[in-house]
Amino acid sequence: MSTVNIHIPGKPIGKARPKFSRQGNFVKTYTPEKTVNYENWVKMCWMNSGQEKMQGNIIAVIVARFMIPQSFSKKKRNELNEKPCPKKPDCDNIAKSILDALNGIAYDDDAQIVDLSVSKVYSATEEGVDLYLTEA
Numbered sequence: 001m002s003t004v005n006i007h008i009p010g011k012p013i014g015k016a017r018p019k020f021s022r023q024g025n026f027v028k029t030y031t032p033e034k035t036v037n038y039e040n041w042v043k044m045c046w047m048n049s050g051q052e053k054m055q056g057n058i059i060a061v062i063v064a065r066f067m068i069p070q071s072f073s074k075k076k077r078n079e080l081n082e083k084p085c086p087k088k089p090d091c092d093n094i095a096k097s098i099l100d101a102l103n104g105i106a107y108d109d110d111a112q113i114v115d116l117s118v119s120k121v122y123s124a125t126e127e128g129v130d131l132y133l134t135e136a
Helices: 033-049 074-080 091-101
Strands: 003-009 019-023 026-030 058-067 113-123 128-135
Parallel strands (some): 058 113
Antiparallel strands (some): 003 128, 019 026, 058 128
16 A cells, blocks of 8 residues: 655645636637646646556545735734634635546546545645545
8 A cells, every 4th residue: 555645835726617608609618727727737746746656546635735814913823823724715626626637647537536535724834735645
């Protein structure tokens, strides 16, 4: 049973809904640019980690870290470090953007994920996502 840990620096971004535009008699569907850019960043972080593609069933743990707002007092900032963060994006959208980005790179299909845990916490040091994948 092997485990892979990677860190994806930068603000976590959730998967946005597809957009639609009308072009004459046709409707074009596309993914918003912000989502595409974030998914490409996740792919690049995976490839730079040098990890191999995982096989079989996979357990995924995603920890999204958000900066504590500067406007909070020093006391409140210390209290909130590593505590749950109730701000957007939603946990399911964060998971969707990361797991969809790794399709075909970290695993053949995200259907291999049999157990998923997603949490959002405040961080006093840096924003980013910690991803832990374990072959079950």
